[in-house]
Structures are given as structure tokens and as C-alpha cells.
Amino acid sequence: MQPVVTTEGLTKKFGRTKAVLDLDLTLEPGEYLALVGRPDSGKSTILHLLLDLVHPTSGRARVVGFETTKAAYQIHRSVGWVPAHVVPPRRVTIEGWLDRTRSYRRSEIDGSLRTRVIPQLDAALTDNLSELSQAELGLVALVGALQKEPELLLLDEAIIGMRAHEDLLEELVGEYRSHGGTVLMTSRDLAKAGAMADHVGLLDSGDLIARGTIDELRQLGRQRLEIVFESDPREDIFEASPSVVGAVVQGNVARVLVHGKTEPVVEIARLNGAKEIILHESGVDELVADLRNLGVAS
């Protein structure tokens, strides 16, 4: 099976600003990838490039078998799209808007999804879209995207946008994936995105600096462990562990900086009477900074 998304040297500049740099990305059928990065790291621009809403400065992208710059509307037939900020037309009902999504296609669309999901928003299909919150609009857009049974689902900042209905978002995306659907999502929330997606791509200044599972990415950077012992441990307790890059012991509490796997450190702590081990997960800012400082990302 050919990849759902392939990009080769995809670059986008807005004037002097480099939004996406030389991106080589492949997304296999059924995969769920979260592109995570700080604001303005190029996450949304990548999705816009894949939809050909903006044209690449150089490089190329193929989505669902079509070149983005040559057959955008063919791509749009097979891609479900939920923008970060959903702006519907004025004076249109939920049903009217979902019907519009249907009207752009020749094939029929299964309408059962809307009748199941919209009542869960405490809304009726006849309600005007202007009465909905941004989170609710996001979910209506998601229903619109899913009802056409897309090969690829693109979600821009869905975790933040639909925070109020996070469970429903996960349920719908989970259902879609159970039928073999492929998802590309962007997010600023590393922990949530890592928990939801199979893989995470870490973006910084338009550059994809690392890709892997959330655990693999965390091991590339430095992880912070706080360990509480039953009694005061020796100060050199972690010296033997090669993955420990720094440790401070104060009374019965040790703060340990780990680069690599945490399991050996946890094992040492347990053998020495640790009663509580807390992993302080790095946010996207810390992880990016770590990867840059450690030379993992150039």
C-alpha cells in the first residue's frame, strides 16, 4: 500500500519567514501522527500545504496519491479537515452546514453520525451555528469531515480547540481509526498528543527535529525524576547509572536528571528504598530545548 502522505523537501516561506523547512514526511495508512510544537513552529502550515491552501516555495507533497499542487480538489474529496478555528457561514443551521459538506461530493454520505453526535452537544440539528461555542463548532466540523469517510483526517489544534468535548473527540477519532483511518494532528500539548497518537513529530521553527513514540522522544531529551526515599540515601547512589546526567540529594529526596531510559534509575531507587517516584514530564518547550542543546536536533 502506498503512503497516504509523502513530502520531499517541502519548504514554505512567507517573505523572509521560513514556516516549513525541507520537510520529508511519510504517513502510512492507518497511522496516527501528532505534529507537536510551539506556536508558529509550522504545524498548521504543513496541514495547509497538504491541502494546497498555500503553495510550497519548493519541494513537493503527495496526499492520497495526488500531487497537492496539481489536483487539490481530488485530495479534498478524500481528506477530512478540521481547522484550528472554525468559522462557519452566517445564518446557517448545523444540518444546513453538514449538508453543504455533502453537496460538494457526487457520492452519498452516511447521515447517521450527525444524528448520534449532535445531541451529545446538547444541540439540535436545526440550531443555528452562531449559537455554538468554538469547541462545539470544532466537533460539528469533525462530524462533517468524518461523514464523508475520508482516507485521511487532518486535525489542526483539535485538543485545544475541542478541550470541552475531549472525550467525544477521542471517541470519534478512535472509531474512525478502528476502520483503518489515518490521522495527522497538530498540537501544542506534548503529553496529550503523545497519549492519543501512535507517533509524535516534534517541530521547531518549521523543522521536524525528531519523530517517534512519546517515550522514544522523551528518552532523546532529559527527563526529570523526583524520588522520595524512606530514609536519607547515599549521595553517590546514582553514580553507577550511565543515563543519569545529574543528581541532587537533599535529605530523603533526590532530584535526578536522566538522558535515556529511566528504567535503570527507577530500579536503583527501588532497591534503595524509594517510596515514591515522580516523573516530571517535559513540555514541548523543554524537550525542544533539550534536543537542541544535546545536539540531537541540529
Place this chain on the structure above:
Amino acid sequence: MKVKSVRGPVAKHYFRDNQVHAAIAGTVLMLAAAAVVALAPSLRGRAGAPTLAERMPDGLAALLGVGPGVSFDTAAGHTDAWFLSLAAPLVLCALALPAAVRAIAGCEATGEMEWLAAQPIERAQVVVERFVAVVLVTAQAAVPATIMLVLGGGIGELELAPGLVAWSMIRVVVLVSLLAAIVMMVSALTGSLDMSVGVAIAAPIVAFGLILGGESSARLSPVRWVLGETPAADGGTTIGVLMAVTILAACMLIGSAGFQRRDIIL
């Protein structure tokens, strides 16, 4: 496998989105037409009317569509002066030009285009179908007034041939559509809301201003090509209308090509 995009939904949706504005403009225009019909009998044969037209500056007389042999006290002069040369184009411009601005640049400024442009439709379709919707909304708003003027022949003794009234109103719609096409072309090429609004304001001012500037500048105005000197009296020229339609089509071609090539403003 390549599948052709569906034609028509963008126009249909944009037509629907503008129904409230169309209803307001249609009502205002119909009331203006009713006033013209109601006033016609009282103006007929008034002694001062021909003199008033003669005393007017040439530019103003040309703008109001009165000229040699056509004065305010004739059915044609009366309808030209108050309705076909002023009320109808201005009210329809007030409907069509903002709709043309909203169609592309306005839609990008609000963020609505980010969703629309990702639907399985070609970019050119967005421009052309939304323009078609603007034309249809304009024509729709003109219908009640046209009926009122036609009925005016029986009720208010307006005595204008129904065919001539309808042809005149069609030409007004063509004129307004041409100005809307220019606005949409700029909007599609640039995506700039400020520039689109500027052109929407400037286009009618320039078009009607050229008429006020005298005979030589009036020849450059699309108002003159499309409506002629005295719209209801002489029926204008078909060549002028064809010229306007050709320019309008060129605007759409250029606008569509430009919109296809540029980035959507997000």
C-alpha cells in the same frame, strides 16, 4: 481515479447566504419604483419640466438620463431620471458590491475560506460560482421593481413598454454585475479586504463620475456603454452591453487564474 468536481453548490450556498440583503434591497427598490409610478401622472405635462432639464448642467442631465427630447414630464424621462439612472444602480450596487467583497477577501478575512477552500471544489469554481450568485441576487432584487414599473403602465399611467422596462432593468443588472466583477477580480487576485473595499467604493464613483465630467469622459464610462444616454427612452445599444459582458468575463478569467495561483490568506 480523477473525479470531476460538482458544479453549482458554491453558487447555491452563496445565493442563500445573501437572501436577507437581497430582500432588503429588493424592497427598497420596489418602493422607489412605486414612488416613480405614483408620481408620474402629476408630472406629466408640467410646464416647467422641459425647461428644468434644459437648464441643468450637461453632466447632471446626462447622469439623470434626460436629454434632447426627453424631459422629466415624459414617462421615459421621469423613469430614467429618478429610477433607472440613479435609484436602481445605486441600490443594486449597495447590494452587489459588498457581496462581491465578502465573496473572496471578506471570506478570507473572517477565516471562512480556510474551510471552504478545503472542500472538493476547484478554486476557480469559488470565484465564478460566487460571482454567479452575486449576479443572481442582484437580478432577484431587481425583479419586484421591474414588475412594479411594468404594472405602472396600467395603474399609474407610466406608459412605458414592458419590454423596454425589462430590457432597461437587465442593463442595470449588467452594469452592476460588471462593477461587481471588477471588485471580485481584485479580491481574488489580492485577497486584500482593504483593497477590495476601496475598489467597491471607487468603482461606482468613477463610473458615474465620468458621466458628470462631460461628453468626452462619459464615453469611457461603463454606465454610458450599458445604459446609454437615456435608458428607458432609447433602449441603449446591444454593443455596449456585449462590451460590458466581455470585460466582465475577462475579469472572471483573470480573477480565477489569480486565485488559483496565490496562497489563501489564513
